[in-house]
Every structure is written in structure tokens, then in C-alpha cells.
Amino acid sequence: MPESSYWEERLGRGAMEVCGGWKGNALDLLQENGYTNFLPLANSEKVLKEIGEQPLVEGIEDHLVEFSEAMRTVSKVLRQAAEGKASAQAEATEWKRKYEMERERSLQLEHKVLPSVDHKGNCNEQKVGNPMPETAEKSQRCCGENGICSHEVLRDREKDSYSNVQTKLTKKASFKLQWCSKGKKDDQHKHDIVSFEKGNITTAARSSKQISLKWESPPQTVLILAKPNSTSVKILCAEMVRWLKEKRKLNIYVEPRVRTELLSESSYYNFVQTWKDDKEIWRLHEIVDLVVTLGGDGTVLWAASKFKGPVPPIVPFSLDSERYRECLKSILEGPISITLRHRLQCHVVRDAASEFENEGPILVLNEVTVDRGISSFLTNLDCYCDNSFVTCVQGDGLILSTTSGSTAYSLAAGGSMVHPQAVVQKVPGILFTPICPHSLSFRPLILPEHVTLRIQVPLNSRGNAWASFDGKDRKQLAPGDALVCSMAAWPVPTACQGDSTSDFLNSIHDGLHWNLRKTQSFDGPQES
Numbered sequence: 001m002p003e004s005s006y007w008e009e010r011l012g013r014g015a016m017e018v019c020g021g022w023k024g025n026a027l028d029l030l031q032e033n034g035y036t037n038f039l040p041l042a043n044s045e046k047v048l049k050e051i052g053e054q055p056l057v058e059g060i061e062d063h064l065v066e067f068s069e070a071m072r073t074v075s076k077v078l079r080q081a082a083e084g085k086a087s088a089q090a091e092a093t094e095w096k097r098k099y100e101m102e103r104e105r106s107l108q109l110e111h112k113v114l115p116s117v118d119h120k121g122n123c124n125e126q127k128v129g130n131p132m133p134e135t136a137e138k139s140q141r142c143c144g145e146n147g148i149c150s151h152e153v154l155r156d157r158e159k160d161s162y163s164n165v166q167t168k169l170t171k172k173a174s175f176k177l178q179w180c181s182k183g184k185k186d187d188q189h190k191h192d193i194v195s196f197e198k199g200n201i202t203t204a205a206r207s208s209k210q211i212s213l214k215w216e217s218p219p220q221t222v223l224i225l226a227k228p229n230s231t232s233v234k235i236l237c238a239e240m241v242r243w244l245k246e247k248r249k250l251n252i253y254v255e256p257r258v259r260t261e262l263l264s265e266s267s268y269y270n271f272v273q274t275w276k277d278d279k280e281i282w283r284l285h286e287i288v289d290l291v292v293t294l295g296g297d298g299t300v301l302w303a304a305s306k307f308k309g310p311v312p313p314i315v316p317f318s319l320d321s322e323r324y325r326e327c328l329k330s331i332l333e334g335p336i337s338i339t340l341r342h343r344l345q346c347h348v349v350r351d352a353a354s355e356f357e358n359e360g361p362i363l364v365l366n367e368v369t370v371d372r373g374i375s376s377f378l379t380n381l382d383c384y385c386d387n388s389f390v391t392c393v394q395g396d397g398l399i400l401s402t403t404s405g406s407t408a409y410s411l412a413a414g415g416s417m418v419h420p421q422a423v424v425q426k427v428p429g430i431l432f433t434p435i436c437p438h439s440l441s442f443r444p445l446i447l448p449e450h451v452t453l454r455i456q457v458p459l460n461s462r463g464n465a466w467a468s469f470d471g472k473d474r475k476q477l478a479p480g481d482a483l484v485c486s487m488a489a490w491p492v493p494t495a496c497q498g499d500s501t502s503d504f505l506n507s508i509h510d511g512l513h514w515n516l517r518k519t520q521s522f523d524g525p526q527e528s
């Protein structure tokens with residue numbers, strides 16, 4: 001391409017006129033502002049020769065000052081245009097997400113049963129639609145004041161084409177989620193209400209709420225997800241599959257790898273079902289009533305990542321593998337104490353892509369991290385909250401974490417630990433934690449759960465950034481690309497061992513040894 005066309009294409013004809021032929025300085029300024037695409041030109045002998053051949057004119061310094069100003073204006077305009085585009089793309093992505101949610105919901109209406117509340121406050125079923133499990137707040141509407149409703153009653157299912165074995169799946173088990181409070185029954189339906197009576201703002205009494213899942217029809221299908229390369233997990237998995245089939249007559253799904261492992265042990269396990277490719281995994285939520293994970297936190301993250309929409313209740317079993325029969329028995333009978341763990345929905349918005357080319361959303365249970373990857377440059381990330389500029393992160397990167405993820409990477413980067421039920425209880429929900437910020441005053445933030453965050457790699461960034469999702473699936477973000485995050489509509493219900501609070505405290509005491517210190521002896525100097 002001729003050099004003049006190259007410049008015109010990037011700066012526009014107007015900018016070329018402003019430049020007035022001072023290409024050498026233009027290059028310096030553009031490089032100064034991070035437009036490194038021009039570096040090859042700057043280095044080209046031809047350009048250097050041209051600069052050398054420019055005749056010196058009088059008042060050159062004035063011209064240079066004037067020219068610098070003009071170039072700054074040009075680069076500012078370019079930057080604003082790019083930001084405007086990213087913001088519009090982010091908005092388009094958000095609308096697309098909302099549209100898809102609505103569409104999904106309409107589809108569900110066709111084959112769902114809506115619980116309605118009669119005059120006594122009892123939950124009945126009727127033949128019009130009810131949304132799939134959503135945030136507690138939205139779900140509460142359909143169950144009146146009686147609790148959080150999260151029914152999924154689906155049409156009778158034919159034999160699935162991808163099942164290895166013929167199954168008679170009838171209806172997916174339905175359940176109801178309710179607030180319950182220890183002790184008093186009448187305390188169940190208290191909500192944190194802000195009242196504006198007579199100009200005075202007050203909050204109503206708060207109750208200690210635990211979400212409880214009550215099966216309305218018995219669960220029939222269990223998906224078991226097992227950590228790979230662990231002999232103890234393999235043994236437990238085989239035992240559990242046998243017990244669930246023989247004693248509870250349940251349909252059992254496992255991953256293809258696990259089915260192969262089971263079959264290599266014995267052809268007895270022929271009844272175990274699996275899927276063939278990823279497309280079929282996306283339909284799992286329509287079939288599975290309960291997910292059992294055999295492994296640690298990573299296996300729960302793995303399980304959640306398999307569900308891009310509604311997630312069935314997950315029972316994490318490193319819980320108490322010795323007592324798995326007793327534990328599963330009580331879970332299958334219910335009611336179960338549940339922690340509703342919220343997820344973040346993330347979109348990568350490419351600067352170069354049109355609004356129709358955006359990549360699909362990725363849901364994270366712990367966090368999304370934007371960091372410098374293998375680059376040795378300081379990361380520069382412009383952060384916007386609902387399109388208001390928050391800050392520019394200059395450091396190793398940034399973590400956007402859920403409350404569940406607050407005890408993981410975000411904690412290591414200095415973020416607070418937050419009770420996972422906090423979002424449901426209407427306290428802030430997205431942790432904004434910098435990684436090694438090169439600043440003395442960059443403290444972690446906690447933002448409300450309703451905001452949309454946009455993390456943008458500036459056009460003048462020296463290098464690329466990398467996004468990773470629950471520690472996996474690294475994606476490169478080039479200058480101009482952005483990551484857009486908001487709270488996802490589908491939380492992950494996990495079964496508690498005790499209740500949300502005791503589980504949370506146990507995990508920070510046992511798992512993280514939080515505030516463990518040798519107890520001070522009592523036989524020292526006393527306060528007089």
C-alpha cells in the first residue's frame with residue numbers, strides 16, 4: 001500500500017492535513033501514545049531518509065508545538081472513538097444476553113408447571129409457565145411469600161438419542177426452595193425491607209435465613225462428576241454408582257471417561273449413561289436432578305462449568321466420603337440446606353469484531369482474572385462500572401470475583417472473604433481485587449451485584465492481556481478488546497453439610513486456617 005494511503009486509512013484525510021507532512025514527529029507522537037503498529041514505519045530507512053531531507057523552516061518550534069497539540073487531539077479522538085465502540089458493543093452484548101434469557105424463558109413456558117399461591121399461602125401447580133431457577137429475588141415472585149420457587153417440571157422424555165442405554169425418564173424431579181430460619185416458624189418470611197415512612201428511612205428486622213430445598217417429586221437421575229487420576233475417587237465412584245442403582249433405583253450419568261473406567265472394571269456398569277459430545281452436555285440440566293462431585297473445590301468448579309444455564313443442586317463429596325450412603329439418603333429425601341452461589345457471566349468483546357461476531361458467554365463460579373500472562377510489561381486495564389470510569393489498573397492484573405471465589409484467588413490478592421450467601425441477603429456481590437497494583441492506594445473494592453463491569457485493554461497498551469475463567473480457558477485480549485461481566489441469572493445451588501454459615505466458617509477455619517494463632521498464655525502481667 002502506498003505510504004500516504006496507509007496514513008490516510010488510519011488517521012483520516014483531515015488528520016493528514018493537520019500532519020502537514022511532519023511524518024517523523026507524527027510517528028514519535030503516535031508511538032508515545034501507544035500506536036505501536038507504526039513502529040515498522042518509524043524504523044523504515046525510507047521514512048528516516050525523508051525526515052532528514054525535510055528543509056528546516058523558520059519558527060520550526062512553534063510549528064512543532066502546534067503540530068504536537070493537533071496530534072494529541074487526533075489520538076484523543078481515536079481513543080474516544082474506540083471506547084465508544086467498545087461501550088456500544090458491551091451494551092449490545094448485554095441486550096443480547098437479556099434477549100436470550102427471555103427467549104429461553106419463553107421456551108420453558110411451553111412445558112413447565114407454575115406453582116401458584118392459594119389464599120392460605122400454599123404452593124399449587126398450574127399449567128402456565130414459570131421461569132427456570134433464577135436469582136432468589138426473581139423466583140420469590142412466583143411463590144408469593146412462601147419462599148423461593150425453583151421448579152423444573154419437564155415434559156415426559158423419550159429415550160435420548162445419545163444415551164447408551166435405554167432409560168425411562170419420566171419427569172424431572174421438581175423442588176421448592178424456601179427461606180427457613182432456625183427456631184421460630186413465623187420468622188420464615190421476614191425480608192430485609194427498607195421503608196421510607198414519613199421521610200424516615202428504616203430497615204426492618206433481619207432474620208437469619210437459610211435456604212432449604214424440598215423435593216416435590218423424588219429425584220430420579222443423578223450425574224456423578226469425578227476428579228481424574230485419583231484411585232480413592234475411582235473406588236468411591238464405583239461404590240456409589242452401585243449403591244445408587246441397587247438401593248435407590250436411580251438413573252446414573254457419568255462423564256465418558258468415567259464410564260470407560262467403570263466398564264474396564266466390570267461389564268456390570270453397562271447401565272451407566274453418558275454423552276458423546278459437548279452439544280449434548282448443554283442439555284444435561286433438562287435431565288439431571290442432582291449432581292454429585294467427587295473431589296475438591298476444583299471439581300465443583302468443573303461441575304458448574306458444565307451448566308451454561310440452570311444448574312441442578314450440587315452435592316460436593318469430599319464432604320464425607322465415609323458416610324456417603326447416609327448423606328445421600330438424607331439428600332435424596334430432603335429437605336436439604338442449600339447455599340445459592342452466584343456466578344458471573346463474562347463476554348469477551350473484540351475490538352475487531354462486529355457486534356454480531358461476539359463470542360458466547362462464559363460463566364464463572366469463582367472469578368474471572370485479567371492479567372499480564374507471559375508479558376513482562378505492566379498491565380494497563382481501563383475499568384468501567386455501568387459505563388462510569390472506575391480506574392485504570394496498572395499492575396499484574398485484576399480479579400473480578402464472586403462471593404464464593406472470595407476465598408480463592410481474590411483472597412490471595414488481598415481481597416476480603418465474603419459469606420457466599422451474601423448476595424442473596426442483598427449485600428454487595430462482585431469483588432474487584434487488583435493483583436500486585438503498582439500504586440500505594442489501590443485497595444480492593446466490593447461492588448453491588450447488579451452492575452455491569454467492563455475491563456478494557458487500552459488501545460495504547462504496550463502488550464496484550466489475558467483473561468482466565470475459574471483458572472481455566474485463557475483468552476488473549478488485544479489492545480481495544482474488552483471483557484464485560486455481570487451477575488449471571490443462574491446460580492449454583494450447593495448442598496450444605498450443616499448450613500451456609502457453619503459451612504463457610506468451617507471452610508475458612510479448616511481449609512485456610514484463618515486466624516490460627518498460638519493461644520496466649522494467661523500467666524503474664526495483668527492490667528491493674
Ligand SMILES: NC(=O)c1ccc[n+]([C@@H]2O[C@H](COP(=O)([O-])OP(=O)(O)OC[C@H]3O[C@@H](n4cnc5c(N)ncnc54)[C@H](O)[C@@H]3O)[C@@H](O)[C@H]2O)c1
Pocket residue numbers: 296297298299301366367404405406407408409410412469470471511
Ligand atoms: N494465588 C492463588 O491463590 C491462585 C492462583 C491461581 C488460581 N487460584 C484459584 O484456583 C481456582 C481454580 O481451582 P482448581 O482446583 O481448578 O485449580 P488448582 O488445582 O490449581 O487448585 C487451586 C486451589 O484453590 C482452591 N480453591 C478453588 N476454589 C476455591 C474456593 N472457592 N475457596 C477456597 N479455595 C478454593 C482449591 O481447593 C485448590 O486448593 C481458581 O478459580 C482460582 O481462584 C488461586
Ligand SMILES: Nc1ncnc2c1ncn2[C@@H]1O[C@H](COP(=O)(O)OP(=O)(O)OP(=O)(O)O)[C@@H](O)[C@H]1O
Pocket residue numbers: 225226227228255294295296297298299300301302
Ligand atoms: N471430572 C473432571 N474432569 C476433568 N478435570 C477435572 C474434573 N474434576 C476436577 N478436575 C480438575 O482437577 C483439578 C483438581 O480438582 P480438585 O480441586 O477437586 O482436586 P483436589 O486435589 O481435591 O484439590 P484441593 O484439595 O486443593 O481442592 C482442578 O483443576 C479441576 O478443574
